[in-house]
Amino acid sequence: MHKNLLDYINRHTTSPLTKEEEALIVATFQHKKLRKKQYFLQEGNVCKYGGFIVKGAMRQYSVDDKGVEHIVQLFIENWWASDRESAIMLTPSKYNIEAWEDTELLIITRAEMLDLVEKIPAIAQMTRIMDERSFIASQRRINSTISNTAEQRYAEFAANHPQFIQRFPQHHIASFLGITKETLSRIRKQSMK
Amino acid sequence: MHKNLLDYINRHTTSPLTKEEEALIVATFQHKKLRKKQYFLQEGNVCKYGGFIVKGAMRQYSVDDKGVEHIVQLFIENWWASDRESAIMLTPSKYNIEAWEDTELLIITRAEMLDLVEKIPAIAQMTRIMDERSFIASQRRINSTISNTAEQRYAEFAANHPQFIQRFPQHHIASFLGITKETLSRIRKQSMK
Numbered sequence: 001m002h003k004n005l006l007d008y009i010n011r012h013t014t015s016p017l018t019k020e021e022e023a024l025i026v027a028t029f030q031h032k033k034l035r036k037k038q039y040f041l042q043e044g045n046v047c048k049y050g051g052f053i054v055k056g057a058m059r060q061y062s063v064d065d066k067g068v069e070h071i072v073q074l075f076i077e078n079w080w081a082s083d084r085e086s087a088i089m090l091t092p093s094k095y096n097i098e099a100w101e102d103t104e105l106l107i108i109t110r111a112e113m114l115d116l117v118e119k120i121p122a123i124a125q126m127t128r129i130m131d132e133r134s135f136i137a138s139q140r141r142i143n144s145t146i147s148n149t150a151e152q153r154y155a156e157f158a159a160n161h162p163q164f165i166q167r168f169p170q171h172h173i174a175s176f177l178g179i180t181k182e183t184l185s186r187i188r189k190q191s192m193k
Numbered sequence: 194m195h196k197n198l199l200d201y202i203n204r205h206t207t208s209p210l211t212k213e214e215e216a217l218i219v220a221t222f223q224h225k226k227l228r229k230k231q232y233f234l235q236e237g238n239v240c241k242y243g244g245f246i247v248k249g250a251m252r253q254y255s256v257d258d259k260g261v262e263h264i265v266q267l268f269i270e271n272w273w274a275s276d277r278e279s280a281i282m283l284t285p286s287k288y289n290i291e292a293w294e295d296t297e298l299l300i301i302t303r304a305e306m307l308d309l310v311e312k313i314p315a316i317a318q319m320t321r322i323m324d325e326r327s328f329i330a331s332q333r334r335i336n337s338t339i340s341n342t343a344e345q346r347y348a349e350f351a352a353n354h355p356q357f358i359q360r361f362p363q364h365h366i367a368s369f370l371g372i373t374k375e376t377l378s379r380i381r382k383q384s385m386k
Binding site for chain 2: 064068070071084085088089094132139140141145175178
């Protein structure tokens with residue numbers, strides 16, 4: 001169960017984990033199972049846990065004044081799910097994080113994670129790399145959203161995340177890309193020609 | 194000149210800088226001046242330096258296939274300017290960073306910054322906080338872009354960044370928000386009523 005996580009950490013560091021460090025990680029992360037449609041986080045709650053996804057798929061979304069859902073993030077195996085704004089600021093979350101398939105996670109509180117960052121160099125390095133990558137991904141997404149056409153955004157997304165296209169329904173992908181279902185459907189038909 | 198930077202670091206840490214650490218920081222960051230319209234970074238170059246803005250204002254933008262500029266970021270005093278994707282991945286930048294006012298910066302290479310992160314706890318803490326905040330800001334911006342109307346986006350931006358509204362022209366603000374000049378102009382007229 002924890003093996004995927006330990007492998008993930010070792011892939012993101014130049015200081016491989018010692019046996020003692022591995023034992024501390026295994027002791028700290030707790031196992032959590034969610035069935036499809038169960039919530040990892042609900043709007044209005046403070047996000048207490050971050051989760052490393054061992055198996056499954058989840059989506060993070062907000063709901064606007066008119067009741068329309070807007071997907072801000074999609075997750076599958078080897079992704080970390082949390083609302084960092086809420087976890088860091090201790091404010092009620094604006095988001096829901098829902099299991100879209102039966103999902104297994106390894107969860108950790110922010111305080112526990114900061115403790116591991118202090119004690120384990122590999123975790124410090126991994127979190128730095130993750131933070132950098134998330135920031136780069138966010139910048140790319142912002143740039144793509146303000147500069148690219150719907151066609152370009154879909155093509156880029158499909159090229160970078162082929163698995164997401166297979167595992168999430170079209171209306172989730174459309175919402176994530178900020179385009180209508182109808183536009184996405186038209187783009188997909190054209191790209192299949 | 195370096196005082197603003199030292200103050201900034203001390204405001205973002207619980208382990209204030211020692212005299213030795215301050216001396217190392219002053220020795221590492223170089224002073225750079227740009228006149229209005231000069232470039233800090235040009236598209237196609239690898240971003241070698243990150244810069245802490247002591248005085249002035251800058252904008253970061255990409256240019257699409259049709260020659261249209263898209264502003265991804267605006268900066269003023271006490272902001273850090275760089276293209277982190279390019280600096281981290283060593284890839285040619287997709288962005289230009291241009292001085293919009295006469296600007297003074299303190300610049301540092303990524304290797305030098307990583308060295309300071311190793312040696313100075315305050316810098317390690319500050320960069321962690323900065324990374325978290327940038328990530329939160331990016332998430333908010335993505336959520337706002339896909340969920341909010343142009344009116345809501347402008348109102349949020351004006352409330353959070355009143356100085357930006359005064360120092361950048363309307364067409365920059367419009368580009369940053371991903372709306373047309375005409376829409377922004379209409380929104381501003383309405384909000385003044």
